[in-house]
Amino acid sequence: MSFSIQHYLNKNTEAAPLAVFRLFFGIMMFASILRFWLNGWIEKLYIAPKFFFSYYGFEWVKPLGNYTYLLFLVCGISALLVAAGYKYRLAIITFFLSFTYIELMDKTTYLNHYYFISILSFLMIFLPANRYFSVDAARKPELRFQYIPRWCVDSIKLLLGIVYFYAGLAKINSDWLFRAMPLKIWLPSKYDLPFLGDLMQQEWVHYAFSWSGMLYDLFIPFLLLWKRTRLFAFLMVIVFHVLTRVLFPIGMFPYIMIVSALIFFDPSVHRRILAFISRIFRIGMAKFDTGRKYIFSATRRQIILPVISVFFLVQLLFPWRYLLYPGELFWTEEGFRFSWRVMLMEKAGYAQFKIVDGKTGRRFYVDNSDFLTPFQEKQMAFQPDFILQYAHFLAEHFRKDGHENIEVYVENYVALNGRKSRPYIDPEVNLLNFADSFKHKTFILPFEDEIKGL
C-alpha cells in the first residue's frame, strides 16, 4: 500500500495542463474582479453599507473604506500575474489572501463559487504551475520543467470532482427530486427566454431538470476522468453551464467551471492550446520543452504533502458537519455553507426586530433599512447567525443612543421551497442571551415538516 502511494507520488506528467489551467484561471479571475468593479459592486456591497455581517471568528475582517478599491486592485493585478506566471508564488499567495479577505468582509455575499476560488487558489500555492509556459520560466532557464509530478494535476481534478460530486449528493433530497423544488419556483419565472420560455412552464421540465442536474453533478467527474466519455462529458459541461448561465444570474462561474474542466483532457490537448496561443503572441514555445522532470525537494515534500493531505481530508469531511446538528439543515442552515449546496433552495424571510426596555417594558420596532442594504436585509431575514449578529449590533447601537436594559426580540417568518411561511425564530426569546458560536441555536423554532435525503 505505502509502496503504491509512493509509486503514485513519483509518477510524472506533462506540465502543460497545469500551465493552461494557471493561465486561464488567472485571466478568469482578473475578468471577475474587473466585472465586479465595473458593475459598481465594490461601492454597493463593501463601501455603502453601514454594517457588515462577519463570519464567526473573522470579526476582524472588515472592508477598508475607500482602500477597499486598493484591495481589489491588488487582487486583480495578482490574478494577472498568476496568468502570466510572473513571480508566481508571490502572486498566487497575494491572490489567495486578497480574494479570501474580500470574501470574509461580509458573509451577505457568500457564494459557493467564491469559496471554491479561495480554496483552489490556496491549493495552487503549493503547485509548480509556473514551470512551463510562464514568464518565470522564460526568464530563468533553471525553472523550466516539461514534466511535473502527476499528483499536482490530479489534485485539481480531485478538487473539481469533490465540488461536483458533493453538489450532486446534496441534491439527493425529497424536495429536489420529488417536489422539483426550488426549480419549480425558479424556472416558470423565466417565461421571457426566447424558445425556452414556454418549456419552463412545463412541470415535467422542472422534474427533468432536477433529476438530470443531480445525475450530472454526481457523474460528471467520472465521465471526465474516463477517456472514452471525456469529450462527451465536456460537451455536457458546456451545455449544463451555459444553460445555468442563461437561466440564473450566476455571473462568471459557469465560464470558470467550463474552462477548469479542460484540466481533465490529455496533455496533448493542452499543448495544442499553448501552441495556438504561442502562434498568436509569437512566443517561442520550444524553449519550455526541456524534457526535464520537476521533483520536489525532500524538505518541500515533507511540508507540502501533509498540508495537501489535510486540505483534502477537510474538504471531504467538512460538508458532513451538518450531521452534528439537530433539526432540518435547510431550515436551520447549521452547516449549510462551504458544502457545495449550490442553488439548492428558495428561501425568503421577513424579520421585524423589537427593542424592549426590560425594566419599563417600553418597546419599539426597528426599521431595518436604517442599518442594512436591501440585499443584506434579504439575506439576514432567513439565516439565524445573521439574525443573532444583527441583534447584538442593534443592542450596541441603541445602548450608545442612551437606551437602557435593552432586550432584542424578533418576529420572523421564513418560507422554504414554496411552503407557507412560518415563524422561524422564537419571538419570546431575548436574542441578547445568546452569543454566536458553532453550537446549535436553540432559539430556532422547529421546521415541522421533513425533507428526506442527504
Added chain:
Amino acid sequence: MKRISGILMIMLLSITACSTDDSGNGSGGTDTDAFDRGAMLAHWADNIIVPAFEAFEVSSQSLENATTAFVNDPSATTLSALRNQYRDSYVQFQTVSMFEIGKAEEIGFRRFLNTYPTNASAIESRVESGSYNLELSSSYVEQGFPAMDYLLYGLGNSEETLQKFTSGENAENYRNYLLDVAERINSLTAEVATAWQGDYRDQFVQNTSSSATGSVDRFSNDYVMYFEKFLRSGKIGYPAGAFTGTPSPENAEAVYAGDLSKELYLTALEAFQDFYLGRGFNGSGTGPSYKQYLEYLDSMKDGADLNALIQNQFDAIEDQSAQLDGNFKSQVQTNNTAMLAAFDELQKAVVLLKVDMMQALSISVDYVDSDGD
C-alpha cells in the same frame, strides 16, 4: 462498467436533448399553459392604472377649480364646496397612491402629495413670509393633501377658517398658498397621467423581462412596499405607535379633518385588493392579476393555496376594520387596542405578500443585481 456508463450517457443525452431542443411541439398537449405576464401588464396599465390616473386627474382638476373659486370669492358656500372636493380628491388619491413607478417615482409623486403629518408651523411661516418654493424636496411636509387638510380644517371652525382667508392677518398669503398647493397637486398629477398616456405605458407593458429590472419585478416590489410602508405603517402603525409603543394620534392621516381617516384607509385597502384581484378600475370586469398568476403557479405545487390565504387575510383585515372609528385620531386616543389589532392583521398580510407571494413569483425583494449561487 462500460454498459452502465453507456446507459447513463444515453439517459443524460436524452434528458438534455428533451430539455433544450423540444420546442417544435411547444403548446400541444401541455398540462399547463404559460401565464402571459405581458397580458397582465397590459391589463394593469390599460384597465387599472391609466383609468385610475385619468379619474384622479379629473378630480385634482376639480380640486384646483374649487380652490380657485374659493380664493376668488371666499364664502361659506365656496369653502364648503372646496372642503367636499378636498375630501373627494383625497379619497380618490388612494386609488393611485400605490402606483409609484415611472414618472410618479421619478418626481416623488406620493411624497409630494401625501407626506403626513404635515408641518403646520412651517406652513404658517411660509404663509407669513409669502416666500416659498414647493418644488424643493425639503418642502414635501408643507404641501399636498396634508397641507390642504391643515389649511381647510386646522385653522378653526368654518367661520374662523373663512376669517383667516378673508380678513385675517396675511389673508392674501393664505389664499395664495392654498391655491399653490392645489395647483401643485393638479400639475404633478397631470404630469404622471400624461406620462402614462404617452410613451410610458408601452415602456411598462413591453418590459416583460423576468430580470430585476422587468416591469413585473419592479412593480411588485413597489406594490408590496406600498402595502407595508404606507398602508400598514403609515395609516395604522405610526398613529397606533406600533413601532414606538407610544400612540401618536397626530400621525393619523387627515388628522385635521378627523373623520376622514378611516375612509382613506378603507379606500386604499380596497384599491389594493382590487388590484390584486385584477378588477378593472371602471368596473370593466377582471383580467390577469396576481390572483390568477398565483393560481396558475399554485396549480403546479402541492401545499398551501397561497391565493386563498391572501384573500382570506384581506377579508380578515376588512372584518377587523369594522371595529375602527371613522376618526383614527380619536380611535387611537380612546381605544388603541383596536388600532393595534388592525396592525396585527395587516402585518400577517405583509408576511404573505412579501415572503410567500414574492417567493412564489420568484421575485427578489431588492434591486441588487448581484450574482447568485
